[in-house]
Amino acid sequence: MAGIVGYGVYIPIYRIRVEDIAKVWNEDAEAIKHGLGIREKTVPGRDEDAATIAVEASRRAVVHSGLSPDKIQAVYVGSESHPYAVKPTATIVKEAIGAGTAVMTSDLEFACKAGTAGMQMVMGLVDSRMIEYGLAAGSDTSQGRPGDALEYTASAGGAAFIIGKEKKEVIADILKTVSYTTDTPDFWRREGAGFPSHGGRFTGEPAYFKHIQNATKLLFETTGFKPTDFKYAVFHQPNGKFPTNVAKMLGFSEKQIEPGLLTPIIGNTYSGASMLGLAATLDVANAGDKILVTSFGSGAGSDSFAIQVTDRIDDKRKRSVKVQDLINAHKKYVDYSTYLKNRGSIRKR
Amino acid sequence: MLMEKPSAGLWRKIKARYNLVGNSCKTCGKAYFPPRIVCRKCGRESKMENKKFSGNGEVYSFTKIRVPPDTFKDEAPYIVGVVKLDEGPMVEGHILENGTEIKIGTKVRSAFRRMYVDGEEGLIYYHYKFEPV
Numbered sequence: 001m002a003g004i005v006g007y008g009v010y011i012p013i014y015r016i017r018v019e020d021i022a023k024v025w026n027e028d029a030e031a032i033k034h035g036l037g038i039r040e041k042t043v044p045g046r047d048e049d050a051a052t053i054a055v056e057a058s059r060r061a062v063v064h065s066g067l068s069p070d071k072i073q074a075v076y077v078g079s080e081s082h083p084y085a086v087k088p089t090a091t092i093v094k095e096a097i098g099a100g101t102a103v104m105t106s107d108l109e110f111a112c113k114a115g116t117a118g119m120q121m122v123m124g125l126v127d128s129r130m131i132e133y134g135l136a137a138g139s140d141t142s143q144g145r146p147g148d149a150l151e152y153t154a155s156a157g158g159a160a161f162i163i164g165k166e167k168k169e170v171i172a173d174i175l176k177t178v179s180y181t182t183d184t185p186d187f188w189r190r191e192g193a194g195f196p197s198h199g200g201r202f203t204g205e206p207a208y209f210k211h212i213q214n215a216t217k218l219l220f221e222t223t224g225f226k227p228t229d230f231k232y233a234v235f236h237q238p239n240g241k242f243p244t245n246v247a248k249m250l251g252f253s254e255k256q257i258e259p260g261l262l263t264p265i266i267g268n269t270y271s272g273a274s275m276l277g278l279a280a281t282l283d284v285a286n287a288g289d290k291i292l293v294t295s296f297g298s299g300a301g302s303d304s305f306a307i308q309v310t311d312r313i314d315d316k317r318k319r320s321v322k323v324q325d326l327i328n329a330h331k332k333y334v335d336y337s338t339y340l341k342n343r344g345s346i347r348k349r
Numbered sequence: 350m351l352m353e354k355p356s357a358g359l360w361r362k363i364k365a366r367y368n369l370v371g372n373s374c375k376t377c378g379k380a381y382f383p384p385r386i387v388c389r390k391c392g393r394e395s396k397m398e399n400k401k402f403s404g405n406g407e408v409y410s411f412t413k414i415r416v417p418p419d420t421f422k423d424e425a426p427y428i429v430g431v432v433k434l435d436e437g438p439m440v441e442g443h444i445l446e447n448g449t450e451i452k453i454g455t456k457v458r459s460a461f462r463r464m465y466v467d468g469e470e471g472l473i474y475y476h477y478k479f480e481p482v
């Protein structure tokens with residue numbers, strides 16, 4: 001089966017603390033921090049959007065892979081904040097990484113799981129030998145309506161994975177992937193609306209928890225794996241609480257999800273979230289380790305992956321930019337008014 | 350109704366703006382950005398070929414813009430400067446403030462950012478900007 005031959009990540013330098021949002025709405029910051037399991041979130045710069053984030057992550061993935069960019073024959077970009085309503089983000093990414101013109105390209109949209117859907121599509125193309133290498137990115141500058149609970153978590157960031165099957169290039173084999181999909185209206189945004197709407201508490205049990213559990217259980221059934229077979233696990237992370245709870249329900253420990261749980265310090269990067277979690281886990285994983293990843297996208301569906309790290313991971317490590325280093329380097333805190341100003345420039349109409 | 354916007358101008362410059370693609374002279378090796386039709390040194394003997402620059406270099410000079418042109422009126426204050434690329438050419442560009450103090454000699458890399466957004470319905474112009482490493 002196809003595997004990961006390189007990955008790259010991008011996180012904006014700007015941050016806003018829960019306290020600075022809570023102050024504006026006269027809410028109890030400590031209660032929110034505890035309830036959502038989040039301290040601060042990333043904020044895009046005025047000159048950043050889902051395309052610039054996808055480009056920065058994808059360029060790093062190309063460097064990490066060691067491949068010449070003209071080897072990449074497919075580029076898929078998943079986002080719920082594509083800068084244009086009509087005009088693909090993926091063509092911008094394709095051009096900016098220096099890929100050629102004989103490239104299969106499209107934008108994907110499936111709330112927070114469009115990026116992992118792209119990984120599955122590229123895997124299919126690679127395994128059927130239609131292409132040698134393809135890139136799937138998940139990137140978002142997601143937004144919550146001012147005053148809405150989502151405002152504390154909706155953040156910006158992205159990751160890109162290059163997938164191929166040339167054994168000497170693969171740093172992690174993807175052993176199996178399955179999906180679980182239903183038509184569930186838990187979260188949506190109509191064309192032209194500036195902000196998404198959601199079903200409040202409805203987003204939890206029948207949406208997030210049901211889909212992640214069912215996709216992961218399906219993966220167990222089809223592979224025979226059980227939670228203890230995995231060194232690490234990554235679950236979609238709309239806040240700090242949901243992934244911790246779903247891990248427990250499925251029989252995973254807090255230690256297994258620790259390296260990939262980023263939302264408490266960067267917020268929910270939507271399409272970037274489970275992919276950034278996987279990248280942060282690969283940063284610390286060793287040859288032989290198995291990693292489970294289950295994404296979730298409202299609407300609703302989950303993609304579950306069983307991944308096993310190969311011994312080539314160390315050869316490429318020196319070329320990677322680590323997620324934790326990126327999170328901690330050059331952090332710049334902004335106040336609520338700067339946050340609003342930055343956000344104004346990225347609002348998708 | 351489709352609005353006609355001047356997108357051909359953007360399209361011709363995309364390679365240069367996204368990826369710092371200039372050229373160099375095969376005869377003497379001198380690199381140019383933006384690309385030149387003939388080499389300044391070699392004239393009729395010049396053999397120009399496309400060259401993608403690494404984007405790495407150092408700040409040669411810079412200035413903080415506080416009173417910007419209309420195009421960038423919401424962005425001020427911001428820094429523009431001249432960067433000497435590792436491959437030789439001097440390139441003008443915006444320099445991002447990412448927490449590292451910008452001085453002459455500060456090492457930079459090229460980042461990918463929005464440069465300009467044409468109102469509510471026009472194109473988004475992406476461009477390299479320099480960022481301290």
Ligand SMILES: [Zn+2]
Nearest residue numbers: 374377388391
């Ligand atoms: Zn010459």
